[in-house]
Amino acid sequence: MRFGKRTTSEVQAAAQITEQILDRVLPSWRTADWEEEARRPLWRHHEAANRAISLLEAEQELQENLGSGAPQLDAATLHPWVWGSVAGLWSSGHFREAVGAAARAVSVQSQAKLDRRDASEAKLLGDAFSTNAPVSGHPRLRLSTDDGGDTFKNRHDGAGNFARGVYSAIRNPIAHEEGEELEENEALEQLAAFSILARWVDAATVETA
Template identity: 55%
Template sequence: MGIDITWARDELAQFLKLTELYRPADPPGVMTVSSHLSNRGSPAEIVASAHVVEQILDRVLPRWRTEVPGDRNKTVNRWCQHREAAQRADAAMQRDAEVRARLGDDAPQLSAGFMHPWAWDGAKALWRSGHFREAVTAAARKVNAETQNKVGRRDLSETKLFQSVFSQNSPKAGEPRLRLMVDDGGDTFRSVHRGAMAFAEGCYAGIRNPNSHEDGLPELPEHEALEQLAAFSVLARWVESAAVETA
């Protein structure tokens, strides 16, 4: 499901209003000389709003914590990083389609936040700090672990695990299979499971292993890492949707 743009923008606007700085009025009959500024909202209101706003920012600007400057004017307003990120996110949601169309690239956009949770949840902490290669590796481990959990096997992992679970052979004791469709003896069943096995092998042999075992590799560009993460998201959806067949 996509973001509810209207709701998200309203939440950002409310947060920006609460964190706006102003100079409190002097008490009646008293004149003070002070440069002290206050937020319009109470600390409790701002913290409650920030809880929601941070989740919106994580979806719209996944790397806002590292890409948006966080040390400017914190002595004046501790929420300065959140405010700038909120303003950027609001502009992104409001004008993203327009900007892409005007720049000549209105192709569909791929967002990690919409990928399968096994892939994104495993990767997001490292992703947000710019460790893209390690993030993809973490996603691969998460998909492997969830597959092991689904079929109840810890004796196999990664390539050998997927060769077993997507095998077209009948299940044996201690060797359950994952079925993406009912085995009707037809070519489609054989093609689907042969393809799933080959795809999983490619993910681990061609993506996970080089990322994990090659020292000194340069950091992956973010768009390449996103493509690799998408591959594990596809595999995760297949595994989650598959039926477990036991002997």
């Protein structure tokens, strides 16, 4: 079968790419209550594409005329442990659940790096970034060499406190309290916090007893 000058397989391949774009721009396009165009293949894709183009053009115009010129954070540039674990949830608008998934992913990766299964999240990383020497069963994460200076201590104390903070103030409320869906910009800021932590853990070396 041919659609214009394209074969069915060519149209299907193009549709897969289009669907990924539409999922990000118009998350509800698959179920939206639009009037169906009779005898038009892929009518929903056509309608959604037209609406998405109009929306993107309007956003661009607003940004050009009213934007602050401030840099914008691209979620795809977040650490792979974070964005790789939440891309699907994010595209479907499940922002609160995505933040929780990112927190769990960082914890799981940290457990694997430290070869520990007896602790997780704040407890695990608070212990791992301790400036105390490693002991059996308690390896440490080192962001720099211990030269006895304040920078080493401040860096690791700060990383440990940061880990405790993001898990206590962000992860725990999401996991244990009922709440409304997060706004996209707020959720993105929270993902960025876990991305910072992920980069520290990923870059650190493991020091064992």
